[in-house]
Amino acid sequence: xxxxxxxxxxxxxxxxxxxxxxxxxxxxxxxxxxxxxxxxxxxxxxxxxxxxxxxxxxxxxxxxxxxxxxxxxxxxxxxxxxxxxxxxxxxxxxxxxxxxxxxxxxxxxxxxxxxxxxxxxxxxxxxxxxxxxx
Amino acid sequence: xxxxxxxxxxxxxxxxxxxxxxxxxxxxxxxxxxxxxxxxxxxxxxxxxxxxxxxxxxxxxxxxxxxxxxxxxxxxxxxxxxxxxxxxxxxxxxxxxxxxxxxxxxxxxxxxxxxxxxxxxxxxxxxxxxxxxx
DNA sequence: AGATAGTACTTGCAAAGAGCAAGTAAAGCA
DNA sequence: TGCTTTACTTGCTCTTTGCAAGTACTATCT
Numbered sequence: 001x002x003x004x005x006x007x008x009x010x011x012x013x014x015x016x017x018x019x020x021x022x023x024x025x026x027x028x029x030x031x032x033x034x035x036x037x038x039x040x041x042x043x044x045x046x047x048x049x050x051x052x053x054x055x056x057x058x059x060x061x062x063x064x065x066x067x068x069x070x071x072x073x074x075x076x077x078x079x080x081x082x083x084x085x086x087x088x089x090x091x092x093x094x095x096x097x098x099x100x101x102x103x104x105x106x107x108x109x110x111x112x113x114x115x116x117x118x119x120x121x122x123x124x125x126x127x128x129x130x131x132x133x134x
Numbered sequence: 135x136x137x138x139x140x141x142x143x144x145x146x147x148x149x150x151x152x153x154x155x156x157x158x159x160x161x162x163x164x165x166x167x168x169x170x171x172x173x174x175x176x177x178x179x180x181x182x183x184x185x186x187x188x189x190x191x192x193x194x195x196x197x198x199x200x201x202x203x204x205x206x207x208x209x210x211x212x213x214x215x216x217x218x219x220x221x222x223x224x225x226x227x228x229x230x231x232x233x234x235x236x237x238x239x240x241x242x243x244x245x246x247x248x249x250x251x252x253x254x255x256x257x258x259x260x261x262x263x264x265x266x267x268x
Numbered sequence: 269a270g271a272t273a274g275t276a277c278t279t280g281c282a283a284a285g286a287g288c289a290a291g292t293a294a295a296g297c298a
Numbered sequence: 299t300g301c302t303t304t305a306c307t308t309g310c311t312c313t314t315t316g317c318a319a320g321t322a323c324t325a326t327c328t
Contacts, residue, residue, distance in 0.1 A: 007239065008158075009230045009234055010158060010161045010226065020152055023144055024145060027142070038304060044139075049305085050288090053306055073296070075304050076305085077306095084236060098147060100143055102218060105146075154315090170275080172276075182316045184278075187278075209323065209325065
């Protein structure tokens with residue numbers, strides 16, 4: 001998805017992360033804060049390695065994620081969300097809440113959403129602060 | 135996207151509407167409440183007619199939209215969101231808010247978002263009620 | 269009633285993207 | 299110094315997308 005289709009904010013957003021994989025990568029980065037290439041590859045949905053590489057590059061170009069040197073090894077790379085990427089959290093939360101309403105979802109995720117529903121704004125604020133700190 | 139990739143709620147959601155076009159169709163239905171095939175085809179992003187037909191069918195199968203007889207003509211069909219589709223509104227709103235933060239967006243959409251920001255919960259509740267009524 | 273036009277699609281084909289398997293390069297480890 | 303790990307890349311096939319054209323039903327006009 002290379003060309004800008006319109007200046008509608010929904011369209012602009014989808015031009016960046018509106019594919020089958022980007023939001024799953026972003027989900028994993030929300031849950032883990034930072035991951036190596038190999039760890040991202042292990043996502044249960046089974047993304048192909050070339051697709052992962054392409055998406056990571058696109059997300060980095062778009063400013064949603066950034067590459068970091070791994071503290072333990074030069075062979076490893078860490079990926080994490082930029083502030084712009086962290087700002088996707090409210091969208092991610094709403095997606096989870098929507099899906100929870102219509103599909104059975106894993107218990108651990110359900111537990112997280114219980115917290116969210118008790119104080120959505122507070123949860124998001126705290127989570128975003130934590131993500132932007134690290 | 136036919137196969138279920140995992141039971142993660144994000145993945146489940148993307149399996150249904152995680153492509154380049156579905157959320158744009160849904161956006162148009164949010165803005166207009168109900169539209170004919172031809173009206174959906176006129177979206178500024180320029181969706182191809184075969185793609186539109188395929189997406190409408192998939193969204194209908196998934197329970198997000200429904201077909202209605204047009205009151206004025208048997209030749210026309212009306213598409214509108216089901217309650218399940220209307221429940222996507224919070225996601226749609228958050229997408230708009232995110233995009234507004236990082237891209238220039240049209241003035242009319244900006245005006246709507248100003249309202250949203252004054253009372254997000256109230257805005258969403260009222261809009262959803264109105265959409266589910268019609 | 270017959271011809272013209274609008275509406276909602278379908279079909280055929282070329283181009284782009286996704287997905288699989290294998291390969292490469294740099295770094296760490298024994 | 300070789301074996302492994304890590305992060306990719308490359309080549310190829312298959313599916314999906316997107317364009318152009320066509321079809322069928324309905325409506326309108328004369």
